[in-house]
Amino acid sequence: MAKTINRAKSHTIVIAGGGSAGLAVAATLLRQQPDLDVAIIDPAEYHYYQPGFSMLAGGHMRSKSSRRRQERVIPRRATWIKDAVAGFSPLENRLTLSSGELVEYDFLVVALGVKLNWNAVSGLAKTLGKNGVCSCYRHDLARYTRKVSKELKGARALFTEPAGPIKCAAAPQNALYFAADLFRRREVDMELAFYSSGETMFSVPAYAQQLDKVLANCGADAFFGHHLISVDGRRQEALFRTDNGSVLRHFDMLHVVPPQLAPDVVRRSDLAGSTGWVSVDPLRLAHTRYENIFALGDCTDLPNAKTLSAVRGQVGVVVSQLRRALGFSGIENRLYDGYSASPLPIGRGKVLFAESRYDNEVVSSLPLDPRVPRRLHWPIKRYLSGWLYWHGTLKGRDLNITAPKPRP
Secondary structure (H helix, E strand, O other), rough: OOOOOEEEEEEEEEEEEOOHHHHHHHHHHHOOOOOOOOEEEEEEEEOOOOHHHHHHHHHOOOHHHEEEEEHHOOOOOOOOOOOOEEEEEEHEEEEEEEEOOOEEEEEEEEOOEEOOOOHHHHHHHHHEEEEEEEEEHHHHHHHHHHHHHHOOOOOOEEEEEEOOEEEOOHHHHHHHHHHHHHHHHOOOOOOEEEEEOOOOOOOOHHHHHHHHHHHHOOEEEEEEOEEEEEOOOOOOEEEEEEOOOEEEEEOEEEEEOEEEEHHHHHHHOOOOOOOEOOOOOOOEEOOOOOOOOOEHHHHEEOOOOOOHHHHHHHHHHHHHHHHHHHOOOOEEEEEEOOOOEEEEEEOEEEEEEEEEEEHHHHEEEOOOOOOEEOOOOOHHHHHHHHHHHHHHHHHHHOEEEEOOOOOO
């Protein structure tokens, strides 16, 4: 029997992934060059403002404000291929969809995000959303996190952070700070503990020192080098692995941040580097082996934090590099400096806006010391950030007006 080969669709630029990074690249390209042939591949029915999940869990954002139908956010001039990427063939400038169809491209942008590996912790998946086991890393679980925080009468609440790169690096702590603030206002006597696989509260030392003080003010204890390995929801017990053996802890509330890794289709492809993430040049964001492939966002092996602010900085770089490669004249050769920011709401009304660039260089977008939590940042985080996301980032409007300045 003859082998059937599906006829390939072809586009000038194909974007794999319709999350914040992929949509922002598409919208920016089409805003600058409306006649470009741009296709976005993504099967999702809904698009989520994921930085809002911790705000939703903390009771500072409505559920509907963090979700819209995907069809509403796809740029008008883009072609939406409502399917998933099943495989990459970079030597043939082609990829395969889960339906079996083929898509060819002149240039490829990979923006597939991360895989939340709930199954990496034994027993976790089957008890999520009940028995006090919650997380702000999923829309439905963020709502459950809020429910648990509002209804607990007292006892012990544990908050975890896994090893390895994670998206929204501030989220594990944000869940703790919001819950602690709510417990304090409700006058609930809670024992709070933060269990981290790392060795400090934050990867940038200048911010880690400040966050040690924040944690102490919350009345929480920190336990470093603790890796969550299993959860028994019925018994409400969490088991951690440490260098000194296993540690078993009872909980009434357990907020879990799942281990994270690159999507399966990336890890098993030729696009992956030694760590499994898409291998890119840290300045140009071009693939290290395939010059017509670019990647940005959470799926890359960049050494900085995986945050929305990092995506915003990367979008302009990818767009400028693509337009230069397409032969447009007068295009700035923009390079990525590793900028990322993690807003940490440390309680009602104050935010530590942790900004940095490559090599943990502390920078600030405002003429203020970013190591100091400020009330000024609270309305930005609560009210302005979401609006800017829906009406700025996803509309292709460059929000990087000025470059952050180094801080002493």
